[in-house]
Amino acid sequence: MLRRFDVHKVTSVAEALDLRxxxxxxxxxxxxxxELLLAMKMGVARWPNLIDVKPIASLADISATRDTLRIGATATHWDIERNTEVRRVLPALAQLEANVANVRVRAAGTxxxxxxxxxxxxDPPSLLVALGARxxxxxxxxxxxxxxxxxITGMYExxxxxxxxxxxxxxxxPARDVRVAYVKFQILERPSVGVAAVATVRDGRFVGSPGVVVGAVDEMPRRVSTSQFAGxxxxxxxxxxxxxxxxGAAVEPTADLAGDVEYKRHLVGVFAQRALASLVATAA
Ligand SMILES: Cc1cc2nc3c(=O)[nH]c(=O)nc-3n(C[C@H](O)[C@H](O)[C@H](O)COP(=O)(O)OP(=O)(O)OC[C@H]3O[C@@H](n4cnc5c(N)ncnc54)[C@H](O)[C@@H]3O)c2cc1C
Known part of the structure; x- marks a missing residue:
């Protein structure tokens, strides 16, 4: 049951910071x-005050320059998946967002x-880490x-x-010739394993080393050491x-309802291969 709390709607960042x-x-x-209301309903978190940042108009913007995609803090998964700029400049992100949760969560969740x-x-953290997002x-x-x-410094941290x-x-x-892939395995409400791969493939070879980041399986996304695969x-x-x-060696999987440690490590290997295969399939 939800205990009483006050919602403070703010229309500027300065107002939000004052209340903070x-x-x-x-x-x-x-x-x-x-997440917030679910945690409060379950009684695992309690805040007497919620600072509602959705009315801050500037935080909803999604825009792209030649080299950067900027996603405002109140942009929802649904906004991102449908945004024409995102689809044009970073289709892998639009696709990832279209597969987050269900439409009700995507329509509200940011x-x-x-x-x-x-x-x-x-899903998003591994791809964002692979792309060097800030x-x-x-x-x-x-x-x-x-x-x-x-x-992201740890589980819920x-x-x-x-x-x-x-x-x-x-x-x-990413530059024009960089390929980006994200694949995941999911049998429950949320992903059990997600693998992001980012690389340039020229004449059948990796240019530099491929970027591979594993998410959802461990406490936080893990970057795989791939320097020995350069070229x-x-x-x-x-x-x-x-x-x-x-x-598989880069992660310390958390055992849960989706599987035990060894099974999840196996899944990481399978999905890392799928991510690489999809990346190579789209390469020039
Ligand atoms: C049924 C279900 C299925 C899901 N499935 C998936 C899935 O398949 N893949 C996946 O990746 N995720 C999944 N999720 C998670 C979902 O993506 C998140 O719930 C959603 O993105 C959270 O965004 P929100 O705006 O609702 O955050 P809120 O619930 O409003 O807030 C979450 C936390 O973020 C903080 N916060 C929010 N905005 C800011 C801000 N601007 N500055 C500072 N702190 C802020 C809040 O204080 C709070 O601590 C699922 C969630 C549910 C409930």
Whole structure:
């Protein structure tokens, strides 16, 4: 049962920060509420005050320049999946977003809320880490920008300070010949394994080393060490198997209803290979 709380609707970032400071630990930022209200209903979290940032018009923007995609903190999964700019400049993200949860959650839940909650069974973090995305934060003493890889610090843990809010997520756009893939395995409400791969393949070989990040299976996304595969034959089954093995070794899977540690490690290998295969299939 939900206990009594007050919702404070704010129309500017300054107002949100004022309330953040005034209420301290007695308030949480409230966006779609898909995690927050669930946690409050279950009684695992209690905030007497919610600071509703949805009315802040500037936080809803999604825009792209030549080299960066900027997604405002109140943009929902549904907004992102349908946005024509996102579909044009980063179709892999639009596709990932279209497969998050169900339409009700996507229509209310935001990308910023997904990152801020730090729930490990999530899709966006691994792709965002693979792409080198950053979280833009604003606090009472100023703004800062953190790589997603440093923003998520553990299971339900982030580097968000008590006086800060997320303004936006900035994603560097891959060069034209860079291929991006995200594949996942899911039998429950949320993904059990997600693998993002980012690489350029030229004349059948990786240019530099492929970027591979595994998410949803561990406490936080894990980048796979792939430096030994720089310039390797991308079509070679042996190369893909070796990368899959490295992916399995990079994670410490959490056993849960979706499977035990060894099973999940096996899934990581299978899905790492699928991510690489899909990336190679689309390469020039
Ligand atoms: C049934 C179900 C299925 C799901 N399936 C998937 C799935 O398949 N894949 C997946 O990736 N995710 C899944 N999710 C998670 C979903 O993506 C998140 O619930 C959603 O993105 C959270 O966003 P929100 O706006 O609702 O956050 P809220 O619930 O409003 O907030 C979540 C947390 O983020 C904080 N927060 C929100 N916005 C800000 C901000 N601007 N600045 C600072 N802190 C902020 C809040 O204080 C809170 O701690 C699922 C969730 C549910 C309920």
């Amino acid at each position: 400071q005034r209420f301290g630990a007695d308030a949480a930022i409230y966006a779609g509420g898909t 990308l910023a809320g997904n990152l801020a909650f730090g729930e490990p069974h999530a 979280v833009l934060l604003e606090g009472k003493v100023g703004s800062r920008s953190l790589p997603v890889a440093e923003f 982030t580097a968000l300070a008590a006086d800060e809010i997320i303004l936006a997520i900035e994603i560097p756009l 390797a034959d991308a079509h070679d089954v042996g190369t893909r198997e070796a990368i899959a093995e490295a992916a």
